[in-house]
Structure formats: C-alpha cells, structure tokens
Amino acid sequence: MASTTPSTQPDVRAAQLAAIAAAAGTPCYVYDARAIRGAYATLDRAFDGYPHAIHYALKANSTLAVVRLLHSLGSNADANSLGEVDVAMRCGFRPDQVVFTGVGKSAAEIDRAVSLGLLAINVESPGELDRIDQRAIAQGVKTRVALRVNPDIDAKSHPHISTGLKSNKFGVPIGEALALFREMSSRRGLQPVGAHVHIGSQITTLDPLQKAAQAVVALAQSLRHDNIHLQHLDMGGGLGISYDGAPVVDPAEYVRALVAATKSSGLKVAIEPGRVLVGPAGVLLTKVVDVKQFPGAKRFVVVDAGMTELMRPALYNAYHRIEPLARRDAAESIVDIVGPICESTDAYARDRAFPQVEVDDLLVVADVGAYGAAMGHTYLRRPLPPEVMIDGDQWRIIRRRQTLDELLALETE
Ligand code: LLP
Numbered sequence: 001m002a003s004t005t006p007s008t009q010p011d012v013r014a015a016q017l018a019a020i021a022a023a024a025g026t027p028c029y030v031y032d033a034r035a036i037r038g039a040y041a042t043l044d045r046a047f048d049g050y051p052h053a054i055h056y057a058l059k060a061n062s063t064l065a066v067v068r069l070l071h072s073l074g075s076n077a078d079a080n081s082l083g084e085v086d087v088a089m090r091c092g093f094r095p096d097q098v099v100f101t102g103v104g105k106s107a108a109e110i111d112r113a114v115s116l117g118l119l120a121i122n123v124e125s126p127g128e129l130d131r132i133d134q135r136a137i138a139q140g141v142k143t144r145v146a147l148r149v150n151p152d153i154d155a156k157s158h159p160h161i162s163t164g165l166k167s168n169k170f171g172v173p174i175g176e177a178l179a180l181f182r183e184m185s186s187r188r189g190l191q192p193v194g195a196h197v198h199i200g201s202q203i204t205t206l207d208p209l210q211k212a213a214q215a216v217v218a219l220a221q222s223l224r225h226d227n228i229h230l231q232h233l234d235m236g237g238g239l240g241i242s243y244d245g246a247p248v249v250d251p252a253e254y255v256r257a258l259v260a261a262t263k264s265s266g267l268k269v270a271i272e273p274g275r276v277l278v279g280p281a282g283v284l285l286t287k288v289v290d291v292k293q294f295p296g297a298k299r300f301v302v303v304d305a306g307m308t309e310l311m312r313p314a315l316y317n318a319y320h321r322i323e324p325l326a327r328r329d330a331a332e333s334i335v336d337i338v339g340p341i342c343e344s345t346d347a348y349a350r351d352r353a354f355p356q357v358e359v360d361d362l363l364v365v366a367d368v369g370a371y372g373a374a375m376g377h378t379y380l381r382r383p384l385p386p387e388v389m390i391d392g393d394q395w396r397i398i399r400r401r402q403t404l405d406e407l408l409a410l411e412t413e
Pocket of ligand 1: 059078
C-alpha cells in the first residue's frame with residue numbers, strides 16, 4: 001500500500017490547518033513545501049535529459065521562503081521588476097541565473113540590470129533595444145539580451161491575462177524579429193542570446209503553447225542563416241491549473257511538446273512557470289464573521305478575508321474552491337461568500353452551493369499559492385496577512401502579520 005504523508009490525510013491536515021489558524025490568526029496563507037517540490041520535479045523530469053532551464057516566475061509568489069525553496073530545487077528565476085531581481089538574489093540566485101522581463105523598464109532599471117550581468121534582459125521594443133545598448137556601452141560591457149516576440153496567437157485564456165495577441169502591449173511583432181535580431185547583433189553593447197515568447201497565463205489547452213513554441217523555433221532557424229546563433233529559447237510560462245476540476249494540460253505532456261518542437265534546433269529550452277509550481281500548493285484560511293439572509297433573496301457568508309488578501313475573484317471573476325475546515329452535518333444552501341471590503345465586487349463566490357456554516361467557522365480557499373499573497377494590498381488600512389509554510393508535519397511562519405504601525409511607517413502627519 002502506498003504510504004500517505006501526514007499532510008495528505010484529511011483529518012491530520014485539517015488539524016494542522018486549525019492549529020495554524022489558532023497560532024497565526026486569520027486570514028492567513030498556508031503553503032505546502034512538498035507540493036511545490038512535487039510540481040517542480042514533474043516539470044524537470046519531463047525534459048528527460050533534454051537541455052533546459054526552469055525559470056521560476058517570481059511574480060506568482062515572491063515571498064522569500066518560497067523563492068528560496070525554488071532556488072534549492074535548482075530553478076533559475078524570471079523577474080519582472082528590479083524588486084524581484086533583488087529578491088531573487090537575496091534568495092541565493094546568481095545574477096546569471098536571473099532573467100529580467102517587463103514592458104516599460106525604466107532607465108534606472110535598465111542601468112542596474114546591465115550592471116548586474118543578468119542571464120538575459122528580455123527586450124520588449126526597438127526603443128528599449130537602443131536604451132539597453134546605450135547603457136551597456138556607457139558601462140563598457142556587452143550585455144546579454146533576448147528578444148520578446150509577440151506571435152499574435154490567441155492563448156484562449158481570460159482577456160486580462162492574455163499577452164500574445166498583437167492587440168496586447170507585449171513584445172515585438174514576430175514579423176519584425178529578424179530585423180531586430182540583426183540590429184542587436186550589430187550593436188556594440190548587446191549580445192543576443194535568446195528569443196522569448198509568453199502568450200498569457202492560465203492557458204488550459206496545449207495548442208496555443210505549442211504554436212508559440214514552433215514560431216520561436218522557426219525564428220531561431222532563420223536566424224542561423226544570418227549567422228546569429230542563440231543559446232536558449234525561452235517559451236515563457238502560462239500553463240494553467242484546474243481551479244474547478246475541469247481538464248487542463250498535463251504538465252509533463254506540455255514539456256514533452258516543447259521538447260518535440262525544439263529538438264531539431266538542438267537549442268536549450270527555458271520555461272517560466274509560475275502558477276503551476278506554486279498555485280495548487282497554497283490555501284487561504286479565513287474565518288466566518290457573519291451569516292445573513294435577505295428575505296426571499298440572497299444568503300451571504302461574510303468572511304474576514306477579501307479582495308485585499310486575494311484579488312483574483314474580484315479582478316478576473318476567478319473561481320476558487322472553498323470548503324469549511326470542519327464540515328457540519330447539514331444540507332447545502334446557495335450562498336454568496338463575500339469579504340468585508342466596501343466594494344460589491346468583493347466576493348469570493350456567488351450563488352454557490354455551500355454547507356451550513358456559523359460565525360467563527362474556518363474556511364479554506366484553495367489554489368491560492370500563485371497570485372494570491374503576491375497581489376495582496378492594504379486598502380482600508382488592512383495590514384498584510386501572515387504566510388505559513390508546511391513541510392510534512394512541521395510548519396513555520398514565513399511572513400508574520402503586518403502591524404498597523406508598519407503599514408503607516410512611511411507616512412508623516
Ligand atoms: N513569464 C512572463 C513574461 C509572464 O508575464 C508571466 C505571467 C509568467 C512568465 C508566469 O506565468 P504563469 O506560469 O504563472 O501563468 N495575476 C494573474 C496572472 C498574471 C500573469 C502575468 N504574467 C492571475 O492571478 O491569474
């Protein structure tokens with residue numbers, strides 16, 4: 001019989017979460033280190049020896065202990081701001097393990113990115129190409145760059161998180177890539193090392209990801225005729241997870257498809273997963289603070305977490321499974337699960353069949369390890385919640401709850 005780890009036995013797991021809620025208070029994020037290790041290993045193994053690099057997209061969750069865990073597994077890092085570049089380095093990444101992507105890099109960001117000697121700066125436009133070159137020349141260095149191409153492929157994801165259409169602001173049209181690579185290789189301050197594509201996030205079908213990969217491989221092949229030889233093809237992130245139980249792309253199958261598309265070129269494949277690595281590893285613990293019934297109309301379960309802690313439902317109408325930590329023996333009714341924020345969009349679930357709950361019951365919001373805490377904010381002067389890392393039967397607080405004094409520390413009266 002397969003052995004079951006303590007954290008996967010439902011009652012042991014529930015007891016652990018209850019203990020965490022009692023010690024750290026609610027709302028509180030909880031991540032499972034084992035789940036992160038497992039997700040990383042699944043991707044890594046699926047390359048089956050083909051040259052590759054996994055660049056963890058810090059934007060999904062850049063809490064230090066999470067980033068450090070990914071570093072310990074052998075990951076590289078994808079940073080989207082200088083803050084994320086610095087967090088990556090604090091967590092042990094060398095500059096040559098960090099890629100810096102981002103539309104609209106400021107002069108200060110370019111200057112520092114060049115001075116660090118990163119693995120690559122992903123160039124987003126002809127103007128940016130020029131600015132990076134100038135700063136590299138001024139610093140007397142040749143800086144490694146990759147070109148982010150926009151392949152005009154529909155990722156068929158939520159429009160707010162699609163990035164690969166020509167109506168999106170990201171990258172350069174793939175038709176201009178050849179000319180821009182020629183330009184880059186003629187510049188004194190630039191060393192083109194890669195091509196980069198990222199068409200969106202929470203992508204649940206293989207086809208667009210495969211097409212984007214094929215487009216980048218074809219580009220690399222035509223660059224060879226121009227004697228421009230890249231070192232890596234960065235296929236971006238974007239792999240979706242199943243928030244609601246609907247089928248998604250199997251991560252190993254995704255990797256195998258990328259390898260199949262790239263093999264003929266022999267080039268190293270880089271991927272930038274965020275969500276698939278940390279999303280399913282996180283839950284948000286929240287407590288019921290009120291239950292109210294409008295006669296003949298809605299029933300509301302009001303919880304102590306809201307759009308300040310978890311933006312995704314308000315921002316993308318995103319679905320997250322929610323369950324009471326301890327189920328009462330009662331029939332389900334249709335409820336809205338709402339937060340305490342004074343915005344009508346502050347709801348985690350609408351018209352959802354839900355077991356009966358009472359004030360002070362704990363609820364578990366699932367699959368919030370990615371873009372949960374990382375997108376949290378302090379609207380209504382709500383201090384940021386704590387974060388906890390579970391590892392087997394051990395757990396520790398990896399970010400304590402912010403105090404109001406800390407929240408106000410930057411201000412003067
Ligand atoms: N690489 C680049 C250049 C990206 O822009 C992103 C995500 C990733 C990698 C990682 O994508 P992932 O593997 O996590 O899909 N806040 C939204 C998601 C925004 C994604 C932004 N870019 C959400 O909560 O769904």
